[in-house]
Amino acid sequence: SAKARGGGTYHFFTKTMNESAVARLAIENDLREALERGQFELYYQPKIELASGRLSGLEALIRWKQPGRGFISPMQFIPVAEETGLIGKIGEWVLSRVCQQIHEWDEMGLAPVSIAVNLSPRQLIEGRITETISNILEETGTPASRIILEITETVMMHEIKKSAAILDELRKLGLQIAIDDFGTGYSSLAYLKRLPINSIKIDRSFVRDITTDADDAAITNTIILMGHNLGLKVVAEGVETEDQLEFLREHGCDEVQGFLISEPQPASIIAKQIEQLSHSVAPTL
Ligand code: C2E
Ligand code: MG
């Protein structure tokens, strides 16, 4: 009977599922409010070019500061935003904010940097992403070349034809395209060849153990070689130690990003780093 097979377990799962549905609904309502009340903020994490040690760009990472609850991680709310469709509005806010930031920093006379923006699968596939982005660029007077769109592999594997067509349009607008978390999806070399991309970011789960795990070292090295053979720039994310950095340098990785160089920071702090990093070799390198 069900009871003999563990009725208690069944009850436990049901309760947990109900609770998570309730929690999800609460987050959904809170997310709407967050947009209306301006509770989102963008942090920026530098990317460094290994050959020169200079700043090569930034990645915008969303933060949700909820009064009384502090920071909520995007890992928690982006999936809910994605499921409920709120990601469209949040994504537009992120891109507008990034474009305004580029304008502000240009006005301040800072060295021009490119900024990478993460796009969720649903943002890419649904709605009129090309039109939305081109409108935002036009309204803010932002050159498309200053924006890199980061997209994970997963979406493109499901809707390869549609994705490739959309990415083509975005490339024609002048935007750069990067594959994020590379190696964790269902990558196929044939797909990579078909997609109009500029760079790949090696997932941090491979980078983490490159100096101790021979398999991760081999995978990372292979991704770098393959990327270069396809004419792509290769970026490593999640670089936390000097040893990892040394490995990546020796194996010809183009750019690195990670806590070793800098954690994601608020715009005001990043503005100071842009000044330092774009004119001199980064102190940690
Ligand atoms: P991601 O795009 O792969 O971003 C990298 C994540 O790794 C960030 O987490 C960053 O803070 C973290 N990270 C960077 N360097 C290191 C390191 O050296 N060690 C470790 N342990 N972590 C490092 P974060 O900011 O929590 O973002 C998590 C994910 O949420 C992002 O992964 C991205 O998929 C998503 N996300 C963030 N902002 C946005 C956004 O504006 N729109 C969308 N659609 N997704 C976003
Ligand atoms: Mg990313």
Ligand code: MG
């Ligand atoms: Mg990533």
Ligand code: MG
């Ligand atoms: Mg990731």
